[in-house]
Amino acid sequence: MRPVPSILHLDMDAFFASVEQASKPSLRGKPVIVGGLGARGVVSTASYEARRFGVHSAMAMAQARRLAPNAAYLIPRFELYRQVSDEVMALLRELSPLVEPLSLDEAFVDLAAGPYGEALATEGAELARAVAEDLREDIRTRVGLTASVGLSTTKFLAKIASEQAKPDGLVLIEAGREREVLDTLSVRALPGVGPATEETLRRAGLTQIREVAALPQEELVHLLGRAHGAGVHALALGLDDRPVVAERDAKSVSVEDTFEVDLLDRDHIVTELERLADRCVRRLRAAGRSGRTVVVKIRRFDFSTLTRSETLPAPTDDPLVIAQMARRLLDSVELLGGIRLLGVGVTGLADWTQEDLFAQALREGLAEDAADEAADAEQARETGEAEEDAAYGGPAGPRAFHPGGELKARRWAPGQDVEHAELGHGWVQGSGVGRVTIRFETPNSPVGRVRTFAVDDPALSSAGALPLVGTA
Numbered sequence: 001m002r003p004v005p006s007i008l009h010l011d012m013d014a015f016f017a018s019v020e021q022a023s024k025p026s027l028r029g030k031p032v033i034v035g036g037l038g039a040r041g042v043v044s045t046a047s048y049e050a051r052r053f054g055v056h057s058a059m060a061m062a063q064a065r066r067l068a069p070n071a072a073y074l075i076p077r078f079e080l081y082r083q084v085s086d087e088v089m090a091l092l093r094e095l096s097p098l099v100e101p102l103s104l105d106e107a108f109v110d111l112a113a114g115p116y117g118e119a120l121a122t123e124g125a126e127l128a129r130a131v132a133e134d135l136r137e138d139i140r141t142r143v144g145l146t147a148s149v150g151l152s153t154t155k156f157l158a159k160i161a162s163e164q165a166k167p168d169g170l171v172l173i174e175a176g177r178e179r180e181v182l183d184t185l186s187v188r189a190l191p192g193v194g195p196a197t198e199e200t201l202r203r204a205g206l207t208q209i210r211e212v213a214a215l216p217q218e219e220l221v222h223l224l225g226r227a228h229g230a231g232v233h234a235l236a237l238g239l240d241d242r243p244v245v246a247e248r249d250a251k252s253v254s255v256e257d258t259f260e261v262d263l264l265d266r267d268h269i270v271t272e273l274e275r276l277a278d279r280c281v282r283r284l285r286a287a288g289r290s291g292r293t294v295v296v297k298i299r300r301f302d303f304s305t306l307t308r309s310e311t312l313p314a315p316t317d318d319p320l321v322i323a324q325m326a327r328r329l330l331d332s333v334e335l336l337g338g339i340r341l342l343g344v345g346v347t348g349l350a351d352w353t354q355e356d357l358f359a360q361a362l363r364e365g366l367a368e369d370a371a372d373e374a375a376d377a378e379q380a381r382e383t384g385e386a387e388e389d390a391a392y393g394g395p396a397g398p399r400a401f402h403p404g405g406e407l408k409a410r411r412w413a414p415g416q417d418v419e420h421a422e423l424g425h426g427w428v429q430g431s432g433v434g435r436v437t438i439r440f441e442t443p444n445s446p447v448g449r450v451r452t453f454a455v456d457d458p459a460l461s462s463a464g465a466l467p468l469v470g471t472a
Protein backbone atom coordinates (compact mmCIF):
# COMPACT_ATOMS: atom_id res chain seq x y z
CA MET A 1 0.00 0.00 0.00
CA ARG A 2 1.24 3.50 -0.82
CA PRO A 3 2.32 5.71 2.05
CA VAL A 4 0.97 8.84 0.30
CA PRO A 5 -2.50 9.47 -1.23
CA SER A 6 -1.06 9.87 -4.72
CA ILE A 7 -3.84 8.29 -6.78
CA LEU A 8 -6.17 10.97 -8.04
CA HIS A 9 -9.65 10.36 -9.42
CA LEU A 10 -11.22 13.19 -11.38
CA ASP A 11 -14.91 13.34 -12.18
CA MET A 12 -16.48 16.31 -13.95
CA ASP A 13 -19.75 17.39 -12.34
CA ALA A 14 -22.88 16.49 -14.35
CA PHE A 15 -20.63 16.69 -17.39
CA PHE A 16 -22.94 16.63 -20.43
CA ALA A 17 -25.52 18.84 -18.71
CA SER A 18 -22.84 21.27 -17.49
CA VAL A 19 -21.39 21.59 -21.00
CA GLU A 20 -24.89 22.36 -22.27
CA GLN A 21 -25.41 25.02 -19.60
CA ALA A 22 -22.01 26.54 -20.37
CA SER A 23 -22.83 26.76 -24.05
CA LYS A 24 -26.47 27.86 -23.71
CA PRO A 25 -26.74 30.90 -21.40
CA SER A 26 -30.54 30.58 -21.06
CA LEU A 27 -30.11 27.17 -19.37
CA ARG A 28 -27.73 28.21 -16.61
CA GLY A 29 -29.23 27.50 -13.20
CA LYS A 30 -32.09 25.56 -14.83
CA PRO A 31 -32.90 21.85 -14.85
CA VAL A 32 -31.26 20.29 -17.94
CA ILE A 33 -31.54 16.66 -18.97
CA VAL A 34 -29.38 15.15 -21.72
CA GLY A 35 -30.06 11.77 -23.28
CA GLY A 36 -32.15 9.80 -25.75
CA LEU A 37 -35.35 11.78 -26.20
CA GLY A 38 -37.64 9.21 -27.74
CA ALA A 39 -40.21 7.08 -26.00
CA ARG A 40 -37.50 4.47 -25.24
CA GLY A 41 -34.81 6.99 -24.40
CA VAL A 42 -32.64 6.94 -21.29
CA VAL A 43 -31.17 9.83 -19.31
CA SER A 44 -27.40 10.23 -19.84
CA THR A 45 -26.91 13.16 -17.48
CA ALA A 46 -29.16 15.38 -15.38
CA SER A 47 -27.98 18.77 -14.13
CA TYR A 48 -27.98 19.27 -10.36
CA GLU A 49 -31.10 21.42 -10.74
CA ALA A 50 -32.85 18.46 -12.42
CA ARG A 51 -31.60 16.00 -9.78
CA ARG A 52 -33.64 17.91 -7.20
CA PHE A 53 -36.71 16.52 -8.98
CA GLY A 54 -35.35 12.99 -8.54
CA VAL A 55 -34.05 12.63 -12.09
CA HIS A 56 -30.80 10.67 -12.48
CA SER A 57 -28.60 8.91 -15.05
CA ALA A 58 -29.93 5.67 -16.58
CA MET A 59 -33.51 6.59 -15.70
CA ALA A 60 -36.09 6.11 -18.45
CA MET A 61 -36.64 9.42 -20.21
CA ALA A 62 -40.40 8.98 -19.91
CA GLN A 63 -40.07 8.89 -16.13
CA ALA A 64 -37.79 11.92 -16.14
CA ARG A 65 -40.41 13.83 -18.12
CA ARG A 66 -43.01 12.98 -15.51
CA LEU A 67 -40.76 14.10 -12.64
CA ALA A 68 -39.44 17.27 -14.27
CA PRO A 69 -41.88 18.30 -17.00
CA ASN A 70 -40.40 21.78 -17.31
CA ALA A 71 -36.75 20.81 -17.65
CA ALA A 72 -34.85 21.36 -20.90
CA TYR A 73 -34.52 18.01 -22.71
CA LEU A 74 -31.57 17.87 -25.07
CA ILE A 75 -29.83 15.37 -27.34
CA PRO A 76 -26.15 14.78 -26.50
CA ARG A 77 -23.57 16.67 -28.59
CA PHE A 78 -20.68 14.22 -28.31
CA GLU A 79 -18.36 16.12 -30.61
CA LEU A 80 -18.34 19.07 -28.23
CA TYR A 81 -18.06 16.84 -25.14
CA ARG A 82 -15.07 15.13 -26.77
CA GLN A 83 -13.37 18.50 -27.38
CA VAL A 84 -13.86 19.58 -23.78
CA SER A 85 -12.76 16.15 -22.55
CA ASP A 86 -9.56 16.36 -24.62
CA GLU A 87 -8.68 19.65 -22.91
CA VAL A 88 -9.30 18.23 -19.45
CA MET A 89 -7.31 15.05 -20.19
CA ALA A 90 -4.43 17.20 -21.47
CA LEU A 91 -4.34 18.98 -18.09
CA LEU A 92 -4.21 15.60 -16.36
CA ARG A 93 -1.30 14.47 -18.55
CA GLU A 94 0.69 17.45 -17.30
CA LEU A 95 0.49 15.83 -13.85
CA SER A 96 1.57 12.34 -14.86
CA PRO A 97 2.16 10.08 -17.85
CA LEU A 98 -0.12 7.58 -16.09
CA VAL A 99 -3.60 8.84 -16.89
CA GLU A 100 -6.35 6.26 -17.25
CA PRO A 101 -9.56 7.72 -18.68
CA LEU A 102 -12.70 5.80 -17.70
CA SER A 103 -15.01 7.87 -19.84
CA LEU A 104 -15.13 11.33 -21.38
CA ASP A 105 -15.34 12.97 -17.97
CA GLU A 106 -13.62 10.62 -15.58
CA ALA A 107 -10.02 9.47 -15.12
CA PHE A 108 -7.46 8.11 -12.69
CA VAL A 109 -4.06 9.80 -12.46
CA ASP A 110 -1.02 8.33 -10.69
CA LEU A 111 0.67 11.43 -9.28
CA ALA A 112 3.59 9.36 -7.99
CA ALA A 113 4.66 8.66 -11.59
CA GLY A 114 4.75 12.33 -12.58
CA PRO A 115 6.81 15.47 -11.92
CA TYR A 116 5.48 15.72 -8.35
CA GLY A 117 6.39 12.11 -7.57
CA GLU A 118 9.57 12.79 -5.62
CA ALA A 119 8.23 15.77 -3.71
CA LEU A 120 5.12 13.77 -2.79
CA ALA A 121 7.28 11.13 -1.14
CA THR A 122 8.60 13.75 1.29
CA GLU A 123 5.78 16.32 1.52
CA GLY A 124 2.94 13.81 1.41
CA ALA A 125 -0.76 14.56 1.58
CA GLU A 126 -0.50 18.36 1.76
CA LEU A 127 1.26 18.56 -1.60
CA ALA A 128 -1.23 16.12 -3.15
CA ARG A 129 -4.06 18.35 -1.95
CA ALA A 130 -2.42 21.48 -3.38
CA VAL A 131 -1.83 19.82 -6.76
CA ALA A 132 -5.48 18.74 -6.89
CA GLU A 133 -6.78 22.22 -5.99
CA ASP A 134 -4.61 23.74 -8.73
CA LEU A 135 -5.99 21.21 -11.17
CA ARG A 136 -9.59 22.08 -10.30
CA GLU A 137 -8.80 25.75 -10.73
CA ASP A 138 -7.11 25.13 -14.11
CA ILE A 139 -10.14 23.21 -15.34
CA ARG A 140 -12.43 26.04 -14.24
CA THR A 141 -10.33 28.61 -16.07
CA ARG A 142 -9.75 26.63 -19.22
CA VAL A 143 -13.18 25.13 -19.88
CA GLY A 144 -15.41 26.95 -17.41
CA LEU A 145 -16.65 23.79 -15.70
CA THR A 146 -16.39 22.34 -12.22
CA ALA A 147 -14.75 19.03 -11.40
CA SER A 148 -14.65 16.91 -8.26
CA VAL A 149 -11.45 15.23 -7.21
CA GLY A 150 -10.70 12.35 -4.88
CA LEU A 151 -7.23 11.46 -3.61
CA SER A 152 -6.19 8.33 -1.83
CA THR A 153 -3.79 5.43 -1.71
CA THR A 154 -5.81 3.13 -4.02
CA LYS A 155 -8.01 3.48 -7.06
CA PHE A 156 -11.08 2.28 -5.22
CA LEU A 157 -10.71 4.80 -2.40
CA ALA A 158 -9.80 7.66 -4.76
CA LYS A 159 -13.08 7.00 -6.55
CA ILE A 160 -15.01 6.86 -3.29
CA ALA A 161 -13.37 10.15 -2.32
CA SER A 162 -14.39 11.92 -5.54
CA GLU A 163 -17.97 10.74 -5.04
CA GLN A 164 -17.91 12.23 -1.55
CA ALA A 165 -16.44 15.44 -2.99
CA LYS A 166 -19.34 16.03 -5.40
CA PRO A 167 -20.18 18.56 -6.57
CA ASP A 168 -17.25 20.90 -7.04
CA GLY A 169 -15.17 19.54 -4.18
CA LEU A 170 -12.00 17.79 -3.13
CA VAL A 171 -11.76 14.91 -0.66
CA LEU A 172 -8.50 13.33 0.41
CA ILE A 173 -8.46 10.03 2.26
CA GLU A 174 -5.12 9.78 4.07
CA ALA A 175 -2.98 6.67 4.24
CA GLY A 176 -4.08 4.68 7.28
CA ARG A 177 -7.64 6.08 7.28
CA GLU A 178 -8.95 3.82 4.51
CA ARG A 179 -10.76 1.36 6.76
CA GLU A 180 -12.44 4.16 8.70
CA VAL A 181 -14.04 5.43 5.50
CA LEU A 182 -14.97 1.97 4.22
CA ASP A 183 -16.67 1.16 7.53
CA THR A 184 -19.31 3.81 6.80
CA LEU A 185 -20.26 2.49 3.37
CA SER A 186 -22.79 0.02 1.98
CA VAL A 187 -21.57 -2.99 -0.03
CA ARG A 188 -22.93 -1.29 -3.14
CA ALA A 189 -19.91 1.01 -3.08
CA LEU A 190 -17.62 -1.95 -3.85
CA PRO A 191 -16.52 -2.28 -7.48
CA GLY A 192 -17.96 -5.52 -8.85
CA VAL A 193 -20.97 -5.52 -6.55
CA GLY A 194 -24.00 -4.99 -8.77
CA PRO A 195 -27.63 -5.62 -7.88
CA ALA A 196 -27.29 -9.42 -8.13
CA THR A 197 -24.25 -9.66 -5.86
CA GLU A 198 -25.79 -7.17 -3.48
CA GLU A 199 -28.84 -9.38 -3.20
CA THR A 200 -26.71 -12.49 -2.53
CA LEU A 201 -24.85 -10.62 0.21
CA ARG A 202 -28.06 -9.23 1.68
CA ARG A 203 -29.53 -12.72 1.98
CA ALA A 204 -26.44 -13.66 3.94
CA GLY A 205 -27.13 -10.69 6.21
CA LEU A 206 -24.36 -8.52 4.77
CA THR A 207 -25.24 -4.94 3.77
CA GLN A 208 -22.24 -2.96 5.03
CA ILE A 209 -18.63 -3.13 3.89
CA ARG A 210 -17.49 -3.53 7.48
CA GLU A 211 -19.60 -6.70 7.81
CA VAL A 212 -17.95 -8.16 4.72
CA ALA A 213 -14.49 -7.15 5.96
CA ALA A 214 -15.13 -8.90 9.29
CA LEU A 215 -15.76 -12.29 7.65
CA PRO A 216 -13.05 -14.82 6.88
CA GLN A 217 -12.27 -14.85 3.17
CA GLU A 218 -13.49 -18.43 2.70
CA GLU A 219 -17.04 -17.41 3.62
CA LEU A 220 -17.05 -14.83 0.84
CA VAL A 221 -15.62 -17.40 -1.57
CA HIS A 222 -18.38 -19.77 -0.54
CA LEU A 223 -21.02 -17.10 -1.27
CA LEU A 224 -19.65 -15.54 -4.45
CA GLY A 225 -17.25 -18.05 -5.96
CA ARG A 226 -13.46 -18.09 -5.78
CA ALA A 227 -12.34 -15.11 -7.88
CA HIS A 228 -15.24 -12.79 -7.15
CA GLY A 229 -15.39 -13.66 -3.45
CA ALA A 230 -11.68 -13.11 -2.92
CA GLY A 231 -11.79 -9.85 -4.89
CA VAL A 232 -14.75 -8.43 -2.99
CA HIS A 233 -13.20 -9.42 0.33
CA ALA A 234 -9.88 -7.73 -0.50
CA LEU A 235 -11.63 -4.51 -1.56
CA ALA A 236 -13.72 -4.52 1.62
CA LEU A 237 -10.45 -4.60 3.54
CA GLY A 238 -9.22 -1.64 1.50
CA LEU A 239 -6.71 -3.82 -0.36
CA ASP A 240 -6.58 -2.73 -3.98
CA ASP A 241 -3.33 -2.96 -5.89
CA ARG A 242 -4.72 -2.25 -9.34
CA PRO A 243 -2.29 0.09 -11.04
CA VAL A 244 -3.29 3.19 -12.99
CA VAL A 245 -2.87 2.08 -16.60
CA ALA A 246 -2.08 4.69 -19.21
CA GLU A 247 -4.07 4.84 -22.39
CA ARG A 248 -1.37 3.09 -24.35
CA ASP A 249 -3.39 0.04 -25.37
CA ALA A 250 -6.19 0.14 -27.82
CA LYS A 251 -9.07 1.93 -26.19
CA SER A 252 -11.65 0.54 -28.51
CA VAL A 253 -12.77 -2.67 -30.11
CA SER A 254 -14.51 -2.47 -33.44
CA VAL A 255 -15.53 -4.55 -36.41
CA GLU A 256 -16.79 -3.51 -39.80
CA ASP A 257 -17.87 -4.95 -43.13
CA THR A 258 -17.89 -3.54 -46.62
CA PHE A 259 -20.63 -4.92 -48.83
CA GLU A 260 -20.16 -5.85 -52.46
CA VAL A 261 -23.57 -4.56 -53.29
CA ASP A 262 -25.07 -1.60 -51.45
CA LEU A 263 -27.57 -2.69 -48.82
CA LEU A 264 -30.91 -1.03 -49.43
CA ASP A 265 -33.42 -2.83 -47.26
CA ARG A 266 -33.63 -1.58 -43.68
CA ASP A 267 -34.39 -5.01 -42.22
CA HIS A 268 -31.37 -6.43 -44.01
CA ILE A 269 -29.20 -3.58 -42.67
CA VAL A 270 -30.44 -4.20 -39.14
CA THR A 271 -29.62 -7.92 -39.44
CA GLU A 272 -26.08 -7.09 -40.57
CA LEU A 273 -25.74 -4.60 -37.73
CA GLU A 274 -26.78 -7.19 -35.16
CA ARG A 275 -24.28 -9.66 -36.59
CA LEU A 276 -21.53 -7.04 -36.30
CA ALA A 277 -22.58 -6.13 -32.75
CA ASP A 278 -22.34 -9.79 -31.82
CA ARG A 279 -18.82 -10.08 -33.29
CA CYS A 280 -17.79 -6.91 -31.52
CA VAL A 281 -19.00 -8.20 -28.13
CA ARG A 282 -17.10 -11.47 -28.63
CA ARG A 283 -13.88 -9.55 -29.23
CA LEU A 284 -14.54 -7.29 -26.28
CA ARG A 285 -15.08 -10.27 -23.99
CA ALA A 286 -12.08 -12.12 -25.39
CA ALA A 287 -10.01 -9.12 -24.31
CA GLY A 288 -11.60 -9.32 -20.84
CA ARG A 289 -12.91 -5.79 -21.08
CA SER A 290 -16.08 -3.74 -21.11
CA GLY A 291 -16.88 -0.34 -22.56
CA ARG A 292 -19.16 2.62 -22.13
CA THR A 293 -19.55 4.07 -25.60
CA VAL A 294 -21.10 2.24 -28.53
CA VAL A 295 -20.21 3.59 -31.97
CA VAL A 296 -21.94 2.80 -35.24
CA LYS A 297 -20.17 3.65 -38.50
CA ILE A 298 -22.00 3.95 -41.78
CA ARG A 299 -20.73 4.65 -45.28
CA ARG A 300 -23.50 5.58 -47.63
CA PHE A 301 -23.91 4.90 -51.35
CA ASP A 302 -22.30 8.29 -52.10
CA PHE A 303 -19.24 7.43 -49.93
CA SER A 304 -20.20 9.94 -47.25
CA THR A 305 -19.19 8.34 -43.95
CA LEU A 306 -20.70 9.11 -40.61
CA THR A 307 -20.48 7.79 -37.11
CA ARG A 308 -23.00 7.91 -34.31
CA SER A 309 -22.23 7.13 -30.71
CA GLU A 310 -23.93 6.89 -27.38
CA THR A 311 -22.40 6.58 -23.93
CA LEU A 312 -23.72 4.52 -21.04
CA PRO A 313 -23.44 5.59 -17.41
CA ALA A 314 -21.31 2.50 -16.67
CA PRO A 315 -19.20 0.08 -18.72
CA THR A 316 -20.91 -3.00 -20.12
CA ASP A 317 -20.02 -6.11 -22.12
CA ASP A 318 -23.63 -7.21 -22.35
CA PRO A 319 -24.55 -8.27 -25.90
CA LEU A 320 -28.16 -7.22 -25.44
CA VAL A 321 -27.28 -3.70 -24.31
CA ILE A 322 -24.71 -3.20 -27.06
CA ALA A 323 -26.94 -4.54 -29.84
CA GLN A 324 -29.84 -2.43 -28.65
CA MET A 325 -27.74 0.74 -28.56
CA ALA A 326 -26.35 -0.01 -32.03
CA ARG A 327 -29.88 -0.43 -33.40
CA ARG A 328 -30.97 2.81 -31.81
CA LEU A 329 -28.01 4.67 -33.27
CA LEU A 330 -28.78 3.22 -36.69
CA ASP A 331 -32.34 4.43 -36.28
CA SER A 332 -31.11 8.00 -35.99
CA VAL A 333 -29.49 7.85 -39.43
CA GLU A 334 -31.08 8.45 -42.82
CA LEU A 335 -30.50 5.31 -44.89
CA LEU A 336 -32.21 6.20 -48.16
CA GLY A 337 -30.08 5.35 -51.16
CA GLY A 338 -28.37 2.41 -49.51
CA ILE A 339 -25.15 1.80 -47.61
CA ARG A 340 -21.89 0.11 -48.53
CA LEU A 341 -20.12 -0.18 -45.18
CA LEU A 342 -21.33 -0.84 -41.68
CA GLY A 343 -19.31 -0.98 -38.47
CA VAL A 344 -19.90 -1.41 -34.74
CA GLY A 345 -17.39 -0.46 -32.08
CA VAL A 346 -17.13 -0.10 -28.33
CA THR A 347 -14.85 2.54 -26.78
CA GLY A 348 -14.21 3.96 -23.33
CA LEU A 349 -12.92 0.54 -22.32
CA ALA A 350 -12.56 -0.43 -18.69
CA ASP A 351 -11.15 -3.49 -16.99
CA TRP A 352 -13.98 -3.74 -14.55
CA THR A 353 -17.68 -3.46 -15.02
CA GLN A 354 -18.86 -1.44 -12.11
CA GLU A 355 -22.34 -2.74 -12.17
CA ASP A 356 -24.70 -4.42 -14.55
CA LEU A 357 -27.50 -2.04 -13.66
CA PHE A 358 -27.97 -0.90 -17.20
CA ALA A 359 -28.28 -4.40 -18.63
CA GLN A 360 -30.76 -5.23 -15.93
CA ALA A 361 -32.82 -2.11 -16.59
CA LEU A 362 -32.84 -2.97 -20.26
CA ARG A 363 -34.00 -6.56 -19.68
CA GLU A 364 -36.79 -5.33 -17.47
CA GLY A 365 -37.58 -2.66 -20.03
CA LEU A 366 -37.76 -5.15 -22.90
CA ALA A 367 -40.25 -7.29 -21.05
CA GLU A 368 -42.37 -4.25 -20.35
CA ASP A 369 -42.02 -2.96 -23.89
CA ALA A 370 -43.57 -6.06 -25.36
CA ALA A 371 -46.53 -5.64 -23.06
CA ASP A 372 -47.25 -1.95 -23.41
CA GLU A 373 -46.03 -0.93 -26.82
CA ALA A 374 -49.53 -0.15 -28.02
CA ALA A 375 -50.36 1.92 -24.95
CA ASP A 376 -47.12 3.79 -25.43
CA ALA A 377 -47.85 4.68 -29.02
CA GLU A 378 -51.25 5.91 -27.98
CA GLN A 379 -49.77 8.11 -25.30
CA ALA A 380 -47.12 9.44 -27.65
CA ARG A 381 -49.81 10.48 -30.10
CA GLU A 382 -51.74 12.23 -27.39
CA THR A 383 -48.79 14.20 -26.11
CA GLY A 384 -47.54 15.01 -29.59
CA GLU A 385 -44.32 13.24 -28.76
CA ALA A 386 -44.41 10.97 -31.77
CA GLU A 387 -44.43 13.97 -34.02
CA GLU A 388 -41.53 15.50 -32.20
CA ASP A 389 -39.62 12.21 -32.36
CA ALA A 390 -40.19 11.94 -36.07
CA ALA A 391 -39.01 15.50 -36.47
CA TYR A 392 -35.63 14.92 -34.86
CA GLY A 393 -35.18 11.24 -35.44
CA GLY A 394 -34.81 10.54 -31.76
CA PRO A 395 -34.49 6.97 -30.53
CA ALA A 396 -38.17 6.19 -30.19
CA GLY A 397 -38.22 2.77 -31.80
CA PRO A 398 -39.43 1.64 -35.18
CA ARG A 399 -42.71 3.53 -35.06
CA ALA A 400 -41.10 6.92 -35.00
CA PHE A 401 -38.36 6.12 -37.45
CA HIS A 402 -39.76 4.50 -40.47
CA PRO A 403 -43.45 5.11 -40.65
CA GLY A 404 -43.42 4.21 -44.34
CA GLY A 405 -39.65 4.57 -44.48
CA GLU A 406 -39.71 8.09 -45.87
CA LEU A 407 -38.48 11.37 -44.58
CA LYS A 408 -41.20 13.97 -44.93
CA ALA A 409 -39.66 17.00 -43.28
CA ARG A 410 -36.26 18.14 -42.11
CA ARG A 411 -35.32 16.88 -38.69
CA TRP A 412 -34.44 19.23 -35.88
CA ALA A 413 -33.28 17.82 -32.59
CA PRO A 414 -33.67 19.78 -29.34
CA GLY A 415 -30.26 21.10 -28.37
CA GLN A 416 -28.88 20.87 -31.91
CA ASP A 417 -26.77 23.79 -33.22
CA VAL A 418 -28.16 25.81 -36.10
CA GLU A 419 -27.13 28.77 -38.17
CA HIS A 420 -29.65 31.26 -39.51
CA ALA A 421 -28.68 33.24 -42.60
CA GLU A 422 -29.46 36.58 -40.90
CA LEU A 423 -29.84 35.88 -37.19
CA GLY A 424 -26.66 33.87 -36.73
CA HIS A 425 -25.95 31.00 -34.36
CA GLY A 426 -28.65 29.40 -32.25
CA TRP A 427 -29.95 26.08 -31.00
CA VAL A 428 -33.15 24.12 -31.45
CA GLN A 429 -35.39 24.58 -28.44
CA GLY A 430 -38.17 22.41 -29.79
CA SER A 431 -40.00 21.29 -32.88
CA GLY A 432 -43.26 19.77 -33.96
CA VAL A 433 -46.28 20.40 -36.17
CA GLY A 434 -44.07 21.67 -38.97
CA ARG A 435 -42.46 24.38 -36.85
CA VAL A 436 -39.09 24.67 -35.16
CA THR A 437 -38.23 27.06 -32.33
CA ILE A 438 -34.70 28.42 -32.20
CA ARG A 439 -33.00 30.32 -29.40
CA PHE A 440 -30.29 32.62 -30.71
CA GLU A 441 -27.45 32.65 -28.23
CA THR A 442 -23.81 31.55 -27.96
CA PRO A 443 -21.56 30.56 -25.03
CA ASN A 444 -20.41 34.15 -24.56
CA SER A 445 -23.64 36.00 -25.37
CA PRO A 446 -26.35 37.09 -22.96
CA VAL A 447 -29.52 34.98 -22.81
CA GLY A 448 -30.83 34.95 -26.36
CA ARG A 449 -34.20 35.53 -27.96
CA VAL A 450 -36.49 32.84 -29.29
CA ARG A 451 -37.92 32.73 -32.82
CA THR A 452 -40.11 30.18 -34.56
CA PHE A 453 -39.73 29.06 -38.19
CA ALA A 454 -41.19 26.53 -40.58
CA VAL A 455 -39.11 23.34 -40.34
CA ASP A 456 -38.08 23.72 -43.98
CA ASP A 457 -37.18 27.42 -43.79
CA PRO A 458 -34.29 27.75 -46.27
CA ALA A 459 -32.52 30.32 -44.06
CA LEU A 460 -31.91 27.64 -41.41
CA SER A 461 -29.12 25.11 -41.57
CA SER A 462 -27.54 22.80 -39.03
CA ALA A 463 -24.20 23.95 -37.63
CA GLY A 464 -21.26 22.79 -35.56
CA ALA A 465 -20.94 23.49 -31.84
CA LEU A 466 -19.17 26.66 -30.76
CA PRO A 467 -16.29 26.21 -28.32
CA LEU A 468 -16.89 26.98 -24.65
CA VAL A 469 -15.39 29.86 -22.72
CA GLY A 470 -11.64 29.63 -22.77
CA THR A 471 -11.55 26.72 -25.23
CA ALA A 472 -10.44 26.59 -28.89
Ligand SMILES: [Mg+2]
Nearest residue numbers: 011012014105
Ligand atom coordinates in the same frame (compact mmCIF):
# COMPACT_ATOMS: atom_id res chain seq x y z
MG1 LIG B 1 -19.10 12.97 -14.00
